[in-house]
Every structure is written in C-alpha cells, then in structure tokens.
Amino acid sequence: MPSIREAFAATPSEGNRVLAIDFDSVNDDVPDTHTWLITNPGVYNITDERIIASTTIPVIDLNNPNVVKDLDYACENWYAYQVINHGVPRDVIKNLELHCNRLFTLEMKKKLRAARAANGITGYGSAHISWFECFGMIGSPAEYCKKIWPDQEDQCSEFCDAMEEYQKEMHKLCAKLMKMVINSLGIQSDDTDGFIGNLMKNTSPQNLLQLNSYPVFPEPSSKAMGLDAHADSSFFTVLHQTRPGLQIYKDGLGWVEVPHIENALVIFMGDLTTILSNGRYQSSIHRAVVSQIYHRYSVPFFYGPPGDVEISPILESTGKSPMYRSVTWHEFHLIKAKYFDKALESIRIVS
Numbered sequence: 001m002p003s004i005r006e007a008f009a010a011t012p013s014e015g016n017r018v019l020a021i022d023f024d025s026v027n028d029d030v031p032d033t034h035t036w037l038i039t040n041p042g043v044y045n046i047t048d049e050r051i052i053a054s055t056t057i058p059v060i061d062l063n064n065p066n067v068v069k070d071l072d073y074a075c076e077n078w079y080a081y082q083v084i085n086h087g088v089p090r091d092v093i094k095n096l097e098l099h100c101n102r103l104f105t106l107e108m109k110k111k112l113r114a115a116r117a118a119n120g121i122t123g124y125g126s127a128h129i130s131w132f133e134c135f136g137m138i139g140s141p142a143e144y145c146k147k148i149w150p151d152q153e154d155q156c157s158e159f160c161d162a163m164e165e166y167q168k169e170m171h172k173l174c175a176k177l178m179k180m181v182i183n184s185l186g187i188q189s190d191d192t193d194g195f196i197g198n199l200m201k202n203t204s205p206q207n208l209l210q211l212n213s214y215p216v217f218p219e220p221s222s223k224a225m226g227l228d229a230h231a232d233s234s235f236f237t238v239l240h241q242t243r244p245g246l247q248i249y250k251d252g253l254g255w256v257e258v259p260h261i262e263n264a265l266v267i268f269m270g271d272l273t274t275i276l277s278n279g280r281y282q283s284s285i286h287r288a289v290v291s292q293i294y295h296r297y298s299v300p301f302f303y304g305p306p307g308d309v310e311i312s313p314i315l316e317s318t319g320k321s322p323m324y325r326s327v328t329w330h331e332f333h334l335i336k337a338k339y340f341d342k343a344l345e346s347i348r349i350v351s
C-alpha cells in the first residue's frame with residue numbers, strides 16, 4: 001500500500017497514474033482503487049485502533065488571561081487543541097465555505113483545468129487511494145481561477161477575494177499563536193518579537209492554504225479513509241472543518257474524535273515545532289475519515305518559516321542538549337518525502 005505522501009503526489013494529469021475519479025458517477029460500488037480499509041499498519045508505530053468519542057481535546061479561549069499556560073498544557077499533552085475567540089470574523093469563514101463548495105461541486109473537467117503539476121502543491125489534486133480531493137494555493141489563486149472560469153471574471157474575483165481575505169486572517173492568527181508558543185517555550189515576553197523576527201528573517205512567509213473535500217462515500221465508511229495518518233511538517237496548522245471527521249492519535253487512548261465546534265478552529269502542532277521545542281511538543285498524528293451521509297470540507301493553513309531558514313531547538317525550557325540537528329523547511333520537505341513517519345527520527349542527534 002502506498003504511503004499517503006505517494007498518494008498525495010499523484011496528480012490527475014499524470015499519464016501513468018489512476019485518473020481522478022468522478023465522485024458523482026459512483027453509485028454503490030466503489031472501485032478497489034478508491035477503497036482503503038484501515039490506517040497503514042505500522043506507520044508511526046500505531047498499535048491502538050480504538051476510536052474514542054468520549055474524551056475531548058482542549059478548547060482554549062484566546063481571550064483568557066491564562067492562555068499561555070493553557071496552551072503549554074495542551075501542546076505538551078495533546079499536541080492538538082481547538083481555539084475559540086480567535087478573532088477570525090464569522091463572515092470570512094462563511095464566505096470561505098461558500099466558495100469551497102462552489103469550487104468542488106463543479107464538473108470534474110473544469111476542476112482538471114487547474115490540475116497541479118506533478119509533485120506540485122498548488123492547484124487541484126486528488127490522491128487516488130483516498131476518497132479525497134483538494135485545491136492548494138500560496139497567496140492569490142488567480143492563475144488557477146482564470147483556467148477554471150475563463151469567461152467568468154466575477155466568479156474568479158469573488159473566489160480570489162474570499163481566499164485572500166481568509167489568508168490575511170490566518171497570518172494574523174498564526175502570528176499571535178506563534179508568539180504564545182515561543183513564550184511558553186521559555187523565551188521571555190520582551191524578547192519574543194526579536195526572536196520571531198530573527199526566526200522569520202523579518203518577512204511574513206507565504207504559506208500554503210488548502211481546501212480539502214471529502215465527498216459522500218457511498219459504501220460503509222469503514223471501507224475507506226479520507227486522509228490517512230500523518231503529521232504535518234509545519235510549525236503548526238490551523239484547520240477549519242465543516243463537519244466531524246477528524247481524529248487525532250493519542251498514546252494510550254487511540255484515535256480521539258475531534259468534535260465539530262461552531263466558531264472554533266483546530267490547531268495541530270507540526271514537526272518543526274517538535275524540533276523547535278526540543279521534543280517537548282510532539283507533532284500531532286491525525287487523520288480524516290469519510291462519511292456515508294455528508295460531504296465534508298476542511299481547510300488547513302500550514303504555517304511555517306521561510307523555506308531557507310535553519311530551524312534548531314530552543315534550549316531555554318528543557319535544559320537538555322539538542323535532540324535534533326537544524327534543518328530548513330525546504331530540506332525537511334525532502335526528508336519527509338523520503339522517510340515520512342520516520343522523518344524526525346532521521347535528523348535526531350544520537351548521543
């Protein structure tokens with residue numbers, strides 16, 4: 001069975017790959033190419049297949065004066081949490097959902113006009129072993145919109161505006177969260193801006209915004225996976241979900257279902273934060289399952305540094321020697337493509 005990475009790289013435009021499936025044309029019998037039973041055994045050494053609905057991951061109120069402490073607890077113990085009072089206006093989120101739905105309900109032939117290049121990360125893509133399609137963009141999606149809606153300038157600019165508006169909000173929220181993460185890793189408040197400025201080379205990096213779509217799966221949902229177990233390689237990822245379907249893995253518990261809370265956003269710690277925190281905040285292993293009843297959308301914003309900045313452990317709060325060698329995000333993407341779940345292990349300093 002291919003890894004999610006390989007599946008992800010499969011673009012519908014490549015001749016040697018399975019073509020994008022026209023989700024609407026499948027009634028009951030899903031072809032074998034698109035059924036996928038359980039999480040790839042052995043990936044991330046996952047042994048516990050229990051699904052837990054009764055426990056909830058932390059919900060953090062960003063207006064709470066104790067927010068940094070709450071965040072530290074959540075990052076250290078859960079690796080993922082939800083935030084409320086995050087400051088992203090409701091109408092910006094509703095508009096994002098509207099345009100997400102407009103895009104994915106187009107005919108397949110229109111979506112394919114914006115197909116991503118082989119191994120590219122922007123444009124329309126689908127992974128042939130999951131019941132899943134996505135559209136990625138870095139900054140303005142205008143170039144792709146023109147291909148999708150060649151004669152509909154209005155449609156094009158409305159879509160772009162909605163995406164750019166949401167990206168702006170994501171940058172604001174992520175800058176705020178990043179400060180708190182750095183604070184809770186032991187950098188004094190007075191020094192945080194300087195520290196982050198240095199880390200980000202005083203630029204605001206262009207991060208990837210991705211729209212994910214998981215159409216109704218016509219057979220029992222246990223026969224397919226939407227997006228299989230993985231950790232993101234970002235500092236952290238902010239995710240908006242329209243319906244339940246997200247699960248995070250926690251040792252000793254199994255797969256914990258993340259409830260859909262109106263007006264909340266989900267935050268996952270990513271691999272670069274594992275490095276930055278010298279192993280104190282692990283990256284969150286998560287997956288998305290499909291539904292036989294509803295079409296689900298999710299929108300991750302992968303937040304990280306400029307690609308060429310060296311990321312190395314902050315030692316202030318752990319007092320230990322560095323557990324990982326330093327890497328740039330560019331380099332780490334290559335490492336991740338090669339080693340996937342063993343990527344962090346491969347840069348570990350063995351003493």
Ligand SMILES: C=C1C[C@]23C[C@H]1CC[C@H]2[C@@]12CCC[C@@](C)(C(=O)O1)[C@H]2[C@@H]3C(=O)O
Pocket residue numbers: 004005008121208227230231232233234302336
């Ligand atoms: C900016 C990113 C983040 C990527 C790579 C690139 C584009 C697509 C992202 C994902 C999305 C699905 C899981 C993952 C593990 C994958 O295979 O593709 C992610 C990966 C990463 O976090 O490394």
Ligand SMILES: O=C(O)CCC(=O)C(=O)O
Pocket residue numbers: 210212227232239241245246286287288297298300
């Ligand atoms: O759809 C989801 O809830 C998860 C998506 C995700 O993990 C990703 O795109 O990296």
Ligand SMILES: [Fe+2]
Pocket residue numbers: 230231232237286300
């Ligand atoms: Fe993810």
